Amino acid sequence: MKKKSRRTFLKSGIVAAGALTLGREASAQITPTNAHIHASMRSAEPFDPAKEPERVRKSFYDLTDDELRNLCRAIGYMRSNTPLESPLNWENYARDHAFHCTEASAEYPAVHWSWNFLPWHRGDLYFLERILANILTTQFDIDGSKFALPYWDWSVHQEIPNTRLRKQKRLASPLFGYDLSQENMVNPDTLGFDNTALYDGSRGPTIQNPKMNPAKERTRDSREHVRQTMYYMSPGYVSLMLAAPFEVFGGKPVTDRQTGQGLLEQGPHNNGHDWVGTRIGKNRTMGTLRSAASDPIFYLHHANIDRIWSLYTQPQPDPAGPWGVQQYTFLDTDGSPIVQSVQNIVENTANVSYASSGKAFSVRKPSKVAATTTAIARTMKSDPITIPVPRALFGQGEMLLDIRTGPITHVGKYTVRIYAGKQLVGQLQMLDGENRLQHKSPFMTHTFSLLLTKLPPRGSSLTLVPPKKGFKILLKSFRYRPL
Numbered sequence: 001m002k003k004k005s006r007r008t009f010l011k012s013g014i015v016a017a018g019a020l021t022l023g024r025e026a027s028a029q030i031t032p033t034n035a036h037i038h039a040s041m042r043s044a045e046p047f048d049p050a051k052e053p054e055r056v057r058k059s060f061y062d063l064t065d066d067e068l069r070n071l072c073r074a075i076g077y078m079r080s081n082t083p084l085e086s087p088l089n090w091e092n093y094a095r096d097h098a099f100h101c102t103e104a105s106a107e108y109p110a111v112h113w114s115w116n117f118l119p120w121h122r123g124d125l126y127f128l129e130r131i132l133a134n135i136l137t138t139q140f141d142i143d144g145s146k147f148a149l150p151y152w153d154w155s156v157h158q159e160i161p162n163t164r165l166r167k168q169k170r171l172a173s174p175l176f177g178y179d180l181s182q183e184n185m186v187n188p189d190t191l192g193f194d195n196t197a198l199y200d201g202s203r204g205p206t207i208q209n210p211k212m213n214p215a216k217e218r219t220r221d222s223r224e225h226v227r228q229t230m231y232y233m234s235p236g237y238v239s240l241m242l243a244a245p246f247e248v249f250g251g252k253p254v255t256d257r258q259t260g261q262g263l264l265e266q267g268p269h270n271n272g273h274d275w276v277g278t279r280i281g282k283n284r285t286m287g288t289l290r291s292a293a294s295d296p297i298f299y300l301h302h303a304n305i306d307r308i309w310s311l312y313t314q315p316q317p318d319p320a321g322p323w324g325v326q327q328y329t330f331l332d333t334d335g336s337p338i339v340q341s342v343q344n345i346v347e348n349t350a351n352v353s354y355a356s357s358g359k360a361f362s363v364r365k366p367s368k369v370a371a372t373t374t375a376i377a378r379t380m381k382s383d384p385i386t387i388p389v390p391r392a393l394f395g396q397g398e399m400l401l402d403i404r405t406g407p408i409t410h411v412g413k414y415t416v417r418i419y420a421g422k423q424l425v426g427q428l429q430m431l432d433g434e435n436r437l438q439h440k441s442p443f444m445t446h447t448f449s450l451l452l453t454k455l456p457p458r459g460s461s462l463t464l465v466p467p468k469k470g471f472k473i474l475l476k477s478f479r480y481r482p483l
Helices: 006-014 065-080 090-100 117-140 164-168 220-232 235-241 263-276 297-310 342-347 434-438
Strands: 055-057 258-261 327-331 337-341 352-354 372-380 385-388 399-405 414-420 423-430 445-452 461-465 473-482
Touching: 065 090, 065 117, 090 117, 117 263, 117 297, 117 327, 117 342, 220 263, 220 423, 235 263, 235 445, 258 263, 263 297, 263 423, 263 445, 297 352, 327 342, 337 342, 372 385, 385 473, 414 445, 423 445
Parallel strands: 055 352, 258 445
Antiparallel strands: 327 337, 372 473, 385 461, 399 445, 399 473, 414 423, 414 461
């Protein structure tokens, strides 16, 4: 008997159903089986965005105890009470993210390194939120229309999220999986909900050290990483990102010869994943895209990224144009698939809004200074490479650096650090991606946009320091432009 792959197993639950679409019909029409769907969780009617309730997402810090319990009840149900073969099982839902990133294909289009990064993750949050709300309604007799996912506001709380009420009582974050005031490993607690629902045992931060603190790191690389993470997640950096053009902020258009990360993905997204997971090895859930979505903090992290996108006021691509064409498959509350285009996602999620966490971002007007582009044809391996910088840009504050490279087939995580003299001013920090093996064409170009800050007043070059082993990348050109 042929053994099923993880993808085949998941597809048997997720894709073996008739697709409900908005504006387009799915190509496959297969009826789902009761083995994969809870009868009590069936949708009362087809998904209609116009009938969705208003949902206001709050900072995790601002959750009440009842809101926290409901979040744990719903996620705990998906993790512990949903059949293993159901597409609504937590791990099966999480695998869809892996299929779209580390194993991206024509069937599962990529959701990283492009302008599709923001809309796909918005759709992923949106449909998970509906599933969790439906679980509260059908399994716990709680009004799910009042439910909304919280966000981790790492611009204010640079630590594993906790609520204000729990911190006032000196209680650890529920994301560590237990309540120190009631758990003694002998007597049952009286919490009344699954208090391990938000737990993941493969995180780097611990209950003793839940905050971003370079002083607690053991190596120079880790200390630098945490300092960079804290800066990428700072209100000042977020304000600067919000002033950037959309292709720099949110990612570049997708073609068969081009991909490109935006600042939001390259900086706070990647570093947030790696800080929660690990800076070393491949065994941490959030630290590798293959398994990141299994950790509940993944959705809190991406809810904050989506919140920042909701604050973006610069011109964006027209969702009725090329940006809106790409289609993805999500899950309805009964596990049946719903095919949504990027246009659907952008236009039909207006019922979701974000409550302020009390910190506003000051966005300045973008610079109109002309860019400076320099061609280069050098292969970066293990040795540092120096690239010139127009003298006039030093001492001018922040500037954008667009680095265009050839194909990247390195599948593991890597970091390229960028120095002005001895001062670390930025980095290219990539998470894992096995689908990069597909990018072998010499015509493929990847563009990385970096926001370089705190440049010294004098200088004439930047130094790119790659990993010491197993790395090879062709540099094609670089472009400087003041922000």
